Amino acid sequence: MEIVEDDESEVRVLCESRKNVADIVLLAMEILEDDESDDEFDAELEAAFALAACKLLRADRNRVSGYFQNVTSRYFDFEFKKLFRLSRETCDLVCERFRRSSSYPKAVSGRRQISAEETILIALSYIGNRSSMNSVADRFDVTESSVVLCLRRVLDFLMDISDEVIAWPDDAELARSKTRFLSKSGGKGPRNTVGCIDGSHVEIAKPKDSTASYINRKKWPSIILQGICNDQNKFLDVFIGFPGSAHDARVLKESPFFAEATSKCGDDYILGDSAYPLLPWLSTPYRDNGSSFTSWKKKFDKYHSQQRVAIENTFGLVKQRFRRLYLIDAKSILQCCKIVMGACVLHNLCNAERDFMAELADNPHIDDVGNNDEDIGITSPACSESRRQMIAHHQC
Incomplete structure (x- = not known):
């Protein structure tokens, strides 16, 4: 009640x-x-x-009495989406799933029950923008503690459904992905690409413990979001939370995907930049070593880049939609990770509903922060180089 x-x-x-x-x-x-x-x-x-x-x-101070009840319903659709970063239709679907979940209490005692819809909008106001907790509380005419509670419930809900929403595709979808990736490079280049991998740095407030390990080479604190996406900018796998000083390849080695990659990719592969090792299931570009960087290697790298840009675009889309990812000022690393995961889940839900942001340009997101000079002890098998040469000579 x-x-x-x-x-x-x-x-x-x-x-x-x-x-x-x-x-x-x-x-x-x-x-x-x-x-x-x-x-x-x-x-x-x-x-x-x-x-x-x-x-x-x-x-x-700036409190808006009856904001949820009387104001949000009067927004034009484009205004609603600009403020809450989801369309009304997608937001309604998220609200309905949240209402049925164990994260939303069916009754509370001693305080006003905040509806599922208002809870979601409060959380979206925080995740989707760079507003302070105070500002969100004032807008919805609730206390800061209520904002914290709403955010926690929504993030717990998004964590609960993350394995369902961010999942490796079936064989039919992988086949479609290969065709679409190949079309990105004009029908030339790698023909068995099923995904692209990279790491993106998410700036955080300076942590109290192990501060040095979170300082990246650009000298600001961050955690790393490792993402694998398909050609449609959908996340297929994410791994979140490594300190900003870590090498991209080390993050990959420590992620669950590293142990699962052979069975998931089979005879196919994902594309990564030169920060990653060349492996049977991971294709990387050739390095420009001067005179040995031949024309056929340049062609391979060109087509490789035209396909691989999908992951850079995906990071750009999720950060531009959910602007909290430009700087997360949460008090704990765990909370930072939950916010990033929540944004990735919401991104995939929007992607499934074809809910795109009109103002988000399809420009690559390149943060150029990676620490990529560490030897992490992964040896590239000879068969991986042979396969890359075969692709470069016969498919480019």
């Missing part, structure tokens, strides 16, 4: 609190005007006066 707040009682309490603050202000002014008052006491009183004034202002 929903417990609805008593609006009249809430207004009465607010008025009483404002009256108390006003009384304190008047008393402070009278004492400060007294010639016999003590200087030290006056200083303390001025501080109290400032605090009281802040409380008085806080009560009126």
Whole structure:
């Protein structure tokens, strides 16, 4: 059963609190005007006066009464999508799944029950933008603790469905992906591409523990989002949370996908940049070593890049849609990882509904942050080089 707040009682309490603050202000002014008052006491009183004034202002600060009930429904569709980063239709689907999930309480005691729809919009306001918790709380006329609670519930829900939403495709979809990847390079180049892999750095607030390991080579703290996508910019696999100082290849080696790659890819392969080792299931470009960088190697790299750009575009799309990923100021690394995972799940849900952002250009996202000079002890088998040469000579 929903417990609805008593609006009249809430207004009465607010008025009483404002009256108390006003009384304190008047008393402070009278004492400060007294010639016999003590200087030290006056200083303390001025501080109290400032605090009281802040409380008085806080009560009126940008709060929008009835924002969810009366305002959000009046937005034009393009306004709704610009604010919450999802179309109404996609948002409705997410709300319905959330309402049926164990993450949404069917009843609460001692406080107003925030509906599933409002909970989702509160979370989207935070994940999709760079607004502070205060700003989100003010917009929805709720407390900051309510925003924290709503965000936690939605992130838990998105984590619960992540294995379903971000999953390796079946054989039929892999076959379609190979055809579409090949079309990206004009019918030339790698013919068995089923995905592309790369790492993207997500800036975070400087952590209290192991700070140095999170500082990337650009000298700012980050965690790494390793993503594998298909030709349609859908995530097939994500691995999140390695410190920003880590090498892309090391992140891959430590990820669950590394142990599963042979069975998942079979005779096919994913594409990665030169930060990764050349493996039977991972094709990388040739390195430009001067005179040995022949014309056929250049052609191979050109077609390889035309297909591989899919992962750079995918990172760009998810970061531009969910702007919180430009800087996550959460207090714990775990919370940062949950926010990134939540954004990736939402990205795939939008992708499935063909819910695209009109203002997001299909430009590659290249953060150029990777630390790619570490030897992680992965040896490229000779068969991998032979296969790459065969592709370069006969398919380019």
